[in-house]
Amino acid sequence: MLIHLRAQLIEVIAKSLKGFFDGLTVPSVEVDVPDDKSHGDFSTNIAMKSTKLLKRPPLETAAAFREAILQGLKDAGIHDKIEKVEVFKPGFINFYLSTSAVYEILEQTLREKDQYGKSDFGNDRKINIEFVSANPTGPLSVAHARQAAVGDALANIFNFIGFQAVKEYYVNDEGNQINILGQSVYLRALERLGQKEDFPADCYQGQYIYEMADTLLAGKKIKTVQQLKALSSEMIRQFAVDYLLSVIKEELKDFGVSFDVWSHQSKVAGEEQITETLSDLQKRGYIYEQDGALWFKTTQYGDDKDRVVRKSDGSYTYFMPDIVYHKDKFRRGFEKVFNLWGPDHHGYIPRLTAAVQALGQPKEALRVLIVQLATLFRDGQEVQMSTRRGQYITLREVIEEVGVDAARFFFLMRLVDAHLDFDLALAKKETPENPVYYIQYGHARTYSIEEKAKIAGLNPQLKNFKNLQGEEELDLLKKIGRFPTILLFCWRQADVFALVNYLQELAGMFHRFYDRKRVVDPDHPDISAERLALVEASRIVMANGLRLLGVSTPQKM
RNA sequence: GCGCCUGUAGCUCAGUUGGAUAGAGCAACAGCCUUCUAAGCUGUGGGCCGCACGUUCGAUUCGUGCCAGGCGCGCCA
Numbered sequence: 001m002l003i004h005l006r007a008q009l010i011e012v013i014a015k016s017l018k019g020f021f022d023g024l025t026v027p028s029v030e031v032d033v034p035d036d037k038s039h040g041d042f043s044t045n046i047a048m049k050s051t052k053l054l055k056r057p058p059l060e061t062a063a064a065f066r067e068a069i070l071q072g073l074k075d076a077g078i079h080d081k082i083e084k085v086e087v088f089k090p091g092f093i094n095f096y097l098s099t100s101a102v103y104e105i106l107e108q109t110l111r112e113k114d115q116y117g118k119s120d121f122g123n124d125r126k127i128n129i130e131f132v133s134a135n136p137t138g139p140l141s142v143a144h145a146r147q148a149a150v151g152d153a154l155a156n157i158f159n160f161i162g163f164q165a166v167k168e169y170y171v172n173d174e175g176n177q178i179n180i181l182g183q184s185v186y187l188r189a190l191e192r193l194g195q196k197e198d199f200p201a202d203c204y205q206g207q208y209i210y211e212m213a214d215t216l217l218a219g220k221k222i223k224t225v226q227q228l229k230a231l232s233s234e235m236i237r238q239f240a241v242d243y244l245l246s247v248i249k250e251e252l253k254d255f256g257v258s259f260d261v262w263s264h265q266s267k268v269a270g271e272e273q274i275t276e277t278l279s280d281l282q283k284r285g286y287i288y289e290q291d292g293a294l295w296f297k298t299t300q301y302g303d304d305k306d307r308v309v310r311k312s313d314g315s316y317t318y319f320m321p322d323i324v325y326h327k328d329k330f331r332r333g334f335e336k337v338f339n340l341w342g343p344d345h346h347g348y349i350p351r352l353t354a355a356v357q358a359l360g361q362p363k364e365a366l367r368v369l370i371v372q373l374a375t376l377f378r379d380g381q382e383v384q385m386s387t388r389r390g391q392y393i394t395l396r397e398v399i400e401e402v403g404v405d406a407a408r409f410f411f412l413m414r415l416v417d418a419h420l421d422f423d424l425a426l427a428k429k430e431t432p433e434n435p436v437y438y439i440q441y442g443h444a445r446t447y448s449i450e451e452k453a454k455i456a457g458l459n460p461q462l463k464n465f466k467n468l469q470g471e472e473e474l475d476l477l478k479k480i481g482r483f484p485t486i487l488l489f490c491w492r493q494a495d496v497f498a499l500v501n502y503l504q505e506l507a508g509m510f511h512r513f514y515d516r517k518r519v520v521d522p523d524h525p526d527i528s529a530e531r532l533a534l535v536e537a538s539r540i541v542m543a544n545g546l547r548l549l550g551v552s553t554p555q556k557m
Numbered sequence: 558g559c560g561c562c563u564g565u566a567g568c569u570c571a572g573u574u575g576g577a578u579a580g581a582g583c584a585a586c587a588g589c590c591u592u593c594u595a596a597g598c599u600g601u602g603g604g605c606c607g608c609a610c611g612u613u614c615g616a617u618u619c620g621u622g623c624c625a626g627g628c629g630c631g632c633c634a
Contacts, residue, residue: 091614176634304560307632315632343628344629419569448594492574493574518592520593
């Protein structure tokens with residue numbers, strides 16, 4: 001409702017002011033939401049933008065504009081939604097919503113319920129969002145956990161505003177790391193059979209390799225070294241990848257994250273597809289040979305230097321299958337693909353962006369989001385981690401220590417590309433310092449109020465409001481009205497932080513309302529019914545928001 | 558050396574793509590429960606928006622140059 005009204009305002013303003021410009025082009029009209037509510041619900045800077053063109057002081061222009069806009073609002077038939085229009089200091093023209101317009105927000109929310117905030121903004125466009133994509137060589141770490149929380153929430157939001165967002169996990173099931181993984185399992189299996197060999201430092205050191213070895217031996221009913229040696233290394237590799245993928249899937253499931261598509265490098269970027277793509281790129285002049293290797297001219301699209309795709313020994317760099325994989329994504333019809341990467345990969349962005357353009361896509365078709373690492377703290381002390389020695393905090397441990405809700409919420413509390421300090425002790429505290437519970441508590445409160453109302457025989461009203469006149473009530477309603485806009489902003493920013501922030505503010509306004517206005521009051525059933533409607537609308541938005549974040553909505557706390 | 562990111566309250570961070578008196582949470586201090594959940598509410602203090610120029614009606618925001626910190630720069634994945 002507010003999105004629509006804002007669009008109407010822009011239209012009306014542009015139309016009403018045409019006469020002032022006498023053939024000159026009207027500056028583009030911007031309508032913003034002021035920080036300070038005393039400056040109205042909407043505001044435009046059009047008068048100040050016009051000072052130069054019209055050669056008149058902004059306040060004078062604004063006053064004249066105001067008259068024309070008032071007339072324009074009448075002509076457009078939306079004057080009943082705007083209570084007043086005022087001119088302010090440097091030259092702002094501010095619009096104040098009428099209470100009837102505010103009540104429309106309430107009616108809409110109650111009508112649309114769990115669909116409130118949904119839109120067709122995305123126009124069913126297909127987008128892909130690839131995240132986590134950890135190599136299947138061990139359990140998921142906290143770094144993956146943050147990516148999982150962000151990627152899942154982003155996809156939820158994008159789907160809600162009308163995109164067809166596909167969540168995708170790219171499985172690196174080939175290459176050096178997988179060879180080493182297979183070797184690690186093989187050596188541990190030998191050890192279990194009594195033949196202890198040197199365990200190289202570059203092999204995977206974690207305890208889980210033993211468990212895999214045990215599972216392998218039991219599954220294949222292997223009792224002797226001879227039987228083990230009869231297994232092909234290919235078979236062991238396959239076993240290891242499958243085993244770890246099922247572990248990863250289980251961890252993600254417990255974190256509430258599921259993927260729509262699992263793409264395996266061995267399938268989408270095998271030898272055949274690589275050869276095909278490579279010769280295609282060669283034909284189109286993107287590849288040249290030097291020092292026995294094949295190079296991709298990524299500098300043509302702004303990379304610092306060209307990149308090797310096939311080494312002089314004939315094997316491919318990681319870049320090559322990645323190009324093929326992204327070609328595959330676009331072949332599947334995605335208009336835009338998002339990749340969530342760790343900060344250590346940021347140097348890789350220019351070359352992949354170049355490749356995407358060489359594949360004939362516009363630069364914007366690929367959007368890489370660098371998800372910064374979370375530094376874990378426990379009681380103010382940084383938790384030291386070392387991936388090399390297999391000593392890192394896993395997703396599993398975070399879930400067990402602080403729970404899914406707190407973990408997911410904390411990972412979303414900052415912009416994705418900003419460092420995040422994650423205090424484990426704080427996240428599991430059930431005290432006011434912990435922001436997760438603030439919103440959930442607000443949600444739970446709505447249930448307890450509605451329960452009390454039911455006992456008193458009171459029901460929420462659905463229309464014809466007139467008693468919601470308090471500042472707390474109108475502020476809360478207007479905030480509820482911003483929810484759809486916030487979701488669109490999340491798309492524009494490619495970040496969920498704005499939603500987290502919004503929900504905290506919304507919960508704050510709800511708590512304030514609760515503190516100051518008695519809802520359940522059998523002596524005043526009319527007022528109670530209207531306030532109950534506001535409680536329900538608040539609950540709807542808190543629930544819709546938390547659901548998009550992947551955080552649960554408790555009815556009791 | 559080159560490239561990318563960051564610099565805002567004691568701490569952690571926002572700042573709606575250039576707007577109005579720069580905000581929030583935490584921490585500190587002072588208050589509010591015989592009434593719908595005190596996991597809540599109210600109030601107070603706290604700022605050279607890293608520094609300097611420039612662009613303009615207007616800069617925390619854009620540009621340039623410095624200063625400080627982080628990361629990336631392999632025929633690794």
